[in-house]
Amino acid sequence: MQRLLRTACRGFALLLILPLVGEVHGHLRNFARLDQAELKEANLHAGIDDALMKIHHDTKNRVEVERDYGDIPVVTCHPGRPNQVFLNILNNAQQAIDGNGTIAIRTWVKDDQVHVSIADTGSGIPQEDVARVFDPGFTTKGVGVGTGLGLSICFQIMEDHGGSIEVKSEVGVGSTFSLSLPVRPS
């Protein structure tokens, strides 16, 4: 009986850990491929829209999405990488909204830099955590929910492209992530 219980416990632990391992592996694999990827011209609005479609299941009837898209040029970058950034930030945003709320996305171009701001009316981030959100492994989500790698990968991708990512947040009000990417790598 005891052995049966032990086997069941092990099986359950494996069930919890396996998706996590898969996720970490996916993230690492993406890192390794970055160097080989060719540069391509990307339409960032299409990338944002694609990410919004991917999270639609979790946002529909709950989160209002406001899009204020400016007249931005295509950006020369590693294909798919900015989309990965949008997906993680938008997913974090919807996860931070408990019940109803808003995600507001704005894009504009200035001095050969494309800017994207993604603001949510979610929980906000405590001041002592704001500096840690880009650290690999920092997560406040439960086991099997988040690996804490998302924003560290976003940071790396933005850095690889000569861009930047910043966050401003207030508990109880929400968070705004600001991205900037050069139109062409220098």
Ligand SMILES: Nc1ncnc2c1ncn2[C@@H]1O[C@H](COP(=O)(O)OP(=O)(O)OP(=O)(O)O)[C@@H](O)[C@H]1O
């Ligand atoms: N929009 C946000 N609102 C509130 N907290 C946020 C927001 N975005 C990130 N955070 C905080 O930063 C932490 C790190 O985010 P990150 O995307 O790196 O990892 P994660 O979402 O926890 O896991 P993963 O992205 O691997 O699924 C989150 O766990 C959360 O505490």
Ligand SMILES: [Mg+2]
């Ligand atoms: Mg995340």
